[in-house]
Amino acid sequence: MNAVLKPRASLAEALREPDQVYLSPRRIGEALGLQVQSLAERARVSRNTPTARPQNEHLQQYLRDVVRVIAAAEDAAGGDRTRAIFWFMNDPLAEFDYLTADALVQAGKAQVVIDYIESIADGATG
Template identity: 45%
Template sequence: MNTALHPSFVERFREADTPNLPPTKVGDIFGFSLLELAERARVHSGIPTARPDVSQLQNYLRDVIRFLAVATELSGDDRRAAPAQRAFTHLRLQDG
């Protein structure tokens, strides 16, 4: 199994004792504000703070972490992979 796709890679981003990915932590990795995360996940701007467990937001966060896992596997470093994710999601938003 690829190192980046190993469950421990994904688990390091999760909140303790919950299946949820914390919007603040994921946003910090990619340099996204909570407002940017909300826009990218297509949820109301208050959702990342008030209801971070909303499925649409969590689905987006899981997709972002999956992309980071693949980009990390290709680049060998998650710090180098994060800018690629930011560019990818910017293009994805433009496509609609």
């Protein structure tokens, strides 16, 4: 298939470890503009976990939540992945005491953020 016509990889596929079934802390860190140790802090795991045990279940659950929220934001942004990541990291949400989606995911509220994104995409107002 021509590279131009090849469908864009899903966010999860683009951020997984090559030839592995788990998400890559390194790739996700790069996408978010974060050091891997910062991801460890956000996931509340040891600073060595992302490199020594990237398949750690607690870390992977956090990374899956990050990917789920960014994927929902990407869909709402018309497929603009860069815009979705910027929003995730930087936009304070008035409906959530001006916390960012990133802070809400760190607090274990990924589904709340996804529901919010979907409600906005469906035409609800804040």
